[in-house]
Amino acid sequence: MKIALAIASSIVLIIHGIVFYSQSSHGWMQHQEAYIAEAQNKATNDAERNELASRRPRLEQIIATQFGEPRVDRCVSCHVAVDDPRFVGHAQPLRAHPYSKELGDSYENGRWERRHKFTDFGCTVCHDGQGRGLDSFYAHGEDRYWPEPLIGYVAQAEWNEKYRQPLRGKDYMEANCAQCHASGDSVSMPHLERGRRLFFEKNCYGCHRIDDLSEGALGPDLSEVGKKWKLDYLWESLVDPRANTPVSFMPKFNLRDDEVKSLVIFLKSRRGTNPAQTSLQRYRARAGRSAAAGQAPVLQADLPEDPVARGEVLVRDRACAACHKLGNQDGGIAPDLSFEGLMKDTQWISDHFRDPRRLVPDSIMPSFRFSEPEFDAMTLYLTSLRTPPALGDSAEIYRTLCARCHGANGDGTGPVALYLDPAPRDLTKAGFMNSKDPARFVRSILDGVPGTAMPGWKGVLGQEQAQAVLDYVWSSFVREPRRDAKKRSVPETNPVVSTAESIARGKQIFVQRCTGCHGLKADGKGPNSIDILPRPRNLRNGPFINATDDRRLLESILYGVQGTAMPPWIDYGLTANDAGDLLNFIRSFQTRR
Numbered sequence: 001m002k003i004a005l006a007i008a009s010s011i012v013l014i015i016h017g018i019v020f021y022s023q024s025s026h027g028w029m030q031h032q033e034a035y036i037a038e039a040q041n042k043a044t045n046d047a048e049r050n051e052l053a054s055r056r057p058r059l060e061q062i063i064a065t066q067f068g069e070p071r072v073d074r075c076v077s078c079h080v081a082v083d084d085p086r087f088v089g090h091a092q093p094l095r096a097h098p099y100s101k102e103l104g105d106s107y108e109n110g111r112w113e114r115r116h117k118f119t120d121f122g123c124t125v126c127h128d129g130q131g132r133g134l135d136s137f138y139a140h141g142e143d144r145y146w147p148e149p150l151i152g153y154v155a156q157a158e159w160n161e162k163y164r165q166p167l168r169g170k171d172y173m174e175a176n177c178a179q180c181h182a183s184g185d186s187v188s189m190p191h192l193e194r195g196r197r198l199f200f201e202k203n204c205y206g207c208h209r210i211d212d213l214s215e216g217a218l219g220p221d222l223s224e225v226g227k228k229w230k231l232d233y234l235w236e237s238l239v240d241p242r243a244n245t246p247v248s249f250m251p252k253f254n255l256r257d258d259e260v261k262s263l264v265i266f267l268k269s270r271r272g273t274n275p276a277q278t279s280l281q282r283y284r285a286r287a288g289r290s291a292a293a294g295q296a297p298v299l300q301a302d303l304p305e306d307p308v309a310r311g312e313v314l315v316r317d318r319a320c321a322a323c324h325k326l327g328n329q330d331g332g333i334a335p336d337l338s339f340e341g342l343m344k345d346t347q348w349i350s351d352h353f354r355d356p357r358r359l360v361p362d363s364i365m366p367s368f369r370f371s372e373p374e375f376d377a378m379t380l381y382l383t384s385l386r387t388p389p390a391l392g393d394s395a396e397i398y399r400t401l402c403a404r405c406h407g408a409n410g411d412g413t414g415p416v417a418l419y420l421d422p423a424p425r426d427l428t429k430a431g432f433m434n435s436k437d438p439a440r441f442v443r444s445i446l447d448g449v450p451g452t453a454m455p456g457w458k459g460v461l462g463q464e465q466a467q468a469v470l471d472y473v474w475s476s477f478v479r480e481p482r483r484d485a486k487k488r489s490v491p492e493t494n495p496v497v498s499t500a501e502s503i504a505r506g507k508q509i510f511v512q513r514c515t516g517c518h519g520l521k522a523d524g525k526g527p528n529s530i531d532i533l534p535r536p537r538n539l540r541n542g543p544f545i546n547a548t549d550d551r552r553l554l555e556s557i558l559y560g561v562q563g564t565a566m567p568p569w570i571d572y573g574l575t576a577n578d579a580g581d582l583l584n585f586i587r588s589f590q591t592r593r
Contacts, residue, residue, distance in 0.1 A: 028077040028134055029057040035080045035087075035094050042086045059134075064122035073122035073131035075139065083118060085111070102188045126176050127151060147230065151176060151268075159232040163239075166257060167231045171265065175226060178269035195266025202253055202263075203322040206366035210270055218366045219250060224272035234264045247530075249364050251323065251333040251419055311381025314374055323365075325404075332415050334365065335453055336404060341386040342459035343448075350379045360451060361541045362421035362524075388460050394472035397465060401457060410477030412534070420453045423534045425563075427473050430480040432563030437485050442466050451544030488559055494550045496580030498587065506585025509578055517565065522586070532565045542590045553586070554579050 036052050043049045061074040080094070081087035087096040097118075099105040104115030116126070124131040128148040133139030141149030144156050152172030155164040174192040181189070196213075199205060205214035211223040225234070236243045238260050241250035255263070303310045315321075321329035325336040340349065351358060353375050356365040370378075391397050399408070405424040407414040412426035427433065433441075445466040448456030457466065474482060496502050510522070517536040519526035524538035539545065545553075557579040560568035569579070 026134065027136070028059075031078045031093050032057040032060075032080050038090075038094065039081075039084070039086070062118055062122045064120060064125070066120045067122075068125060071122050071124060071131055073124055074134055075123040075127075075129070075131060076118070077134060078136070078139070079123075082123075083114075124148075125179075126173060127153075128176065129154075149230065151231070155232070156230070159230075160236055163232050163235045166261065167235060167264075171261070172231065172268070175265045175268035178266075179271055179273075191262045191265045192269055195262035195264070198259055198263050199266060201319050201322065202255075203319040206368055207250070211272070215369060216366055218364065222267060222270055225270050226268040227271040231264060231268060234267050235260060238263055249419065249421075251331075251364075253322070254332065307377050307380050308384050309381075311377035311379070311384075314370075314378050315381055318368070318370070318378070333419055334416060335455070337382060337385065339385050339388055339460065340382040341384055342388060343455045343457065344382075346379060346383050349382050350375065353379060359543055360453060361543070362538055363453075364419055364421075391460075391465075394465070394468040395476075397461070397469050398472055398476075401460065402469070405453065410473055421535060422452050422537065424454075426534070428477045428479075429563035430478050432561070433474070433478050434480075434483045435485055435562040438470060438482075441470050445469060449544065450547040451541040488555060490551050490555045490558065491576060491580075492549075492551050494554070494580045494583050496577055496584060498584040502581045502584045503588045505578075506581035506583070506588075509574075509582050510585055513569065513572075513574075514582075522589070528565075534564055536565070539586050540589065545586060545590050550583065553583055557582055 036055055036057075040049055040052045043052060059074065060076045060080060061072055062076060064071045064073065076082055078093040081090065082095075082097045084096050085099075087094055088098065090096065099107070099112040099114070101107075106113045106115070122131065123129070127150055129141045129150040130138050130143075130146055130148075137143060138146070140154045142154055142156060144158050149156055152167070152169050155167055159167070171191050174189040177189055178192050199210075199213070205216055207216040207219035208214060209216050209221045209223065229237075233244060237245070237250075238253075238255060241248045241252060303313055315326070320326060320337070321331055323331040323334040325331070325334075325338060327338055344352075348359065352360075352365075353368070353370075355367055356363040357367070389400055391400060403414055404416055405414045405420060406412055406427055407417065407424075410427035412424045414424060417424050425432070442463070444454065446456060446458040446461065446463070448454050461469070510518075511520070514522075515526055516528045517526045517532060518524055518539055519529065519536075522539040524536045526536065529536050537544075554576070556566060558568065558570040558574065558576065560566045
């Protein structure tokens, strides 16, 4: 028993000793002791040496109250020599902060004078990190729960390994400079200024809003994105928009690493507030902002007088080629506009510029707030593009006109397919190809499909060429014998007169049978839609529904659509009159323009 008590007492004494040592020998104390010893060696007179000899380690901190919100920064407890010019070039943490004329520091009468004084600014306003921390793990923000790790120097443990190295470096400090120097300076903040330019060049401004810069409404507001997200999230979201948001429709722009870095620095600088301003100043700045501020990048001062030439300049400066193909430029995200004047008329192009979703309801193209003269000039330019592409045999026609959406193998996975809704048809599915009359496919090639990205090619192709392309698709991708489509007993027109009673019955059927895929709003986004390819049809797509005759819609309801998840409801007890009620309900909420 005595031995056990002796062992337990020894363990308790050891633990107390460890605790006492850890509490009386902090790392910051050791750094200060090292500084005092080194400073004594650098001292030039006895008074200075005596003052240092009497000095003992103590908790050091800056309480910055003259700039932005009050902050407590204890960084100087370890970085005790931060303002001692004798320690320039010393090893960290005993290294003096460098002086820089670029940062506004001045050298007069043999000594440097800082513009950004630590007593006014502290440390974390520029460097981030946790100002109250006394252990480097917490002070530098290595703790995964700290939202602002030491910018450019700390990569938290859970960050993606691929991005840890690119997110290091003092260049990222520019993001914090911009909190106060909002106007930017291309000399001292080159990456930030480049990121700002890329924001417009890549057409980010069309989808995203940033206070005083842009008014995009399709994507998230980025005015405070730098406050909400860490560097790794910003980098990863630019490289792969669906890495953090699986349902994002933001295009993958295939940016170079140097472009991603500049954009990350720019976005990290967007923190919503300017510490140099009071709340009242920020309110006045927001309230006084022009309604048209930041709708587009700054254009060249002198535009050509010729309206077509002016439109060409505007299309280039508005960064349309960031998504679309236009001549030798190809954003790889949206349809080819190189000969748009052969495919669409002036009214369609004009309307689409002003409100893309009016004509293609699920388009990801933003609605830009350009001026009417700008819209008109851009429309004239695209209408003028009437030089047909050089086309050879049917295989070349397919590669030039069709593969961008339908894919090189006809499977509906072309380079821009991800961004199109409805998705391009998978032309390899024999069931779907054999379920339609070949004449219908030829009509779709020549006339297009309203409400979708499928254009009418009749301005580029003749009847024989369209038939040849269809034959090429059949022989190259379907690879099954062509069979005659089944003859089905479907009324040519709706057998049920549209009345309030019929619409009510159709709504009840829709809720019971259709909402799982098409959704309660009939927009094709029901709970099952996420697992269905191609996605269920958006039944609020007015241009498509209004352009489709009763027979085709009734046939799709009763007999399903081959190659999709749409089942033949006639097999589940639905009658032609039920289908007629459903059709009346679907047509009842279409807007005719």
